[in-house]
Amino acid sequence: MSRYDPLQDHLERQTTDLVTMSLGEIDALVKLPAAAKRHDFWWSNDDPRTTIHAQSRAWQLAGYDAVPNLRGKRVTFRRKPEAD
Secondary structure (H helix, E strand, O other), X not given: OOOOHHHHHHHHOOOOOEEEEEHHHHHHHHOOOHHHHHOHXXXXXXXXXXXXXXXXXXXXXXXXXXXXXXOOXXXXXXXXXXXX
């Protein structure tokens, strides 16, 4: 069980290719660390099979890449194309 499971569950329920959430909305789901609000690299889209970053694994396993806009205090999750 990961502390980011609520974010993964939320994204898995989405039916759209783009899901934009404010940092506040994400924080309400998973209590973001300060680094998530200050550093784009926290939102890196790592390979879920090899990453040690539980947050990246959560949105990757849900089928999304994260695109942060920290100035705008939001993150857009973009659905990854289906593998052939």
